[in-house]
Amino acid sequence: MTSDNQQGTQTPDTHGGQCHCGAVRFEATLSDGFRSIRRCTCSYCRMRGAVAVSAEMGGVKIIEGEDVLTSYRFNTREAEHFFCSRCGIYTHHQRRSNPNQYGVNVACLDGMSPFDFAEVPVTDGINHTRDTGKPARLAGVLRFIPEEPA
Numbered sequence: 830m831t832s833d834n835q836q837g838t839q840t841p842d843t844h845g846g847q848c849h850c851g852a853v854r855f856e857a858t859l860s861d862g863f864r865s866i867r868r869c870t871c872s873y874c875r876m877r878g879a880v881a882v883s884a885e886m887g888g889v890k891i892i893e894g895e896d897v898l899t900s901y902r903f904n905t906r907e908a909e910h911f912f913c914s915r916c917g918i919y920t921h922h923q924r925r926s927n928p929n930q931y932g933v934n935v936a937c938l939d940g941m942s943p944f945d946f947a948e949v950p951v952t953d954g955i956n957h958t959r960d961t962g963k964p965a966r967l968a969g970v971l972r973f974i975p976e977e978p979a
Contacts, residue, residue, distance in 0.1 A: 845892075846937040848913035848920055853894035855920060857884045857933045866935065866946055870968045871954030873903060873910065879919055880943035880971075881932035889921050889931045907959070925959060944973050 842859045859865070865883035868874065891898065899914040908925035912918055921933045935941050943949070953968040 844941070845939045846920065846933070847939070848894075848916050848918040848937060850913060850916035850918075852897045852915050853913045853920055854892045855937075856890045856892055857882075857921070857931075857938065858888040859883065859933070860885050860888065860930065863935075863946070866949055868949050868951045868971055869954035870951060871957065874954055877910075877919055880935045880946070880949050881922075882935055883924075884921070884931045884933050886923075886929045886931070889933060905959070925957065926965065944975075946973065948972050 842862050844857050844859065845854070846857055847854045860883040863882055866880060867882075868878075868880055894913070897914045898911050898920070901910045901912070902908065905925065907928065908922055910922040911920050913920065918937065919934050920937050921931045924930045924932055935943050935945075949971040950967055951969045951971055953966040955968075956963075956966065958965045
C-alpha cells in the first residue's frame with residue numbers, strides 16, 4: 830500500500846494520517862508494513878483499545894498540529910503516548926519495549942480501520958519483557974468476524 834507524501838511522489842509503506850478532528854496531521858513510514866500489527870494487554874493499552882503498527886524513530890512526521898498534540902506517560906514513564914488535545918484521539922506512542930520505535934494507531938491512517946484485519950496478535954503487556962527480563966510473549970489473538978449481510 831502506498832500514499833502520496835508532501836512532494837506528491839509515491840513512497841512504499843508511507844501513509845498519511847490524522848486525529849478525528851483533523852487538527853493533527855502526520856505521515857508515518859511503517860517499519861514492516863502492516864505485518865507489525867498488534868494490541869497489548871497493559872492497563873493503558875487495554876483501556877485505549879487501539880491497534881498499532883510500527884514505525885522507526887523518525888518515521889512519524891507531524892505535518893500539522895504539533896502545537897495541539899499532548900502526551901501522557903505512566904508507571905515507568907518510559908513510553909510516551911501522544912494524542913490530540915482537542916478530540917482526544919491517540920495518534921502514536923514511543924514504545925517502551927523498543928524506544929527506537931513508535932506504535933502508530935491504525936485507525937488514524939488514511940483509509941485504514943482496525944476492522945480491516947481478521948486477526949490481530951495481542952502481546953502480554955502485563956508481564957512486560959522489560960519487567961520480567963523474559964522474551965516478549967503473545968497473550969492471544971483478537972479476531973474480527975463480520976456478520977453476513979441480511
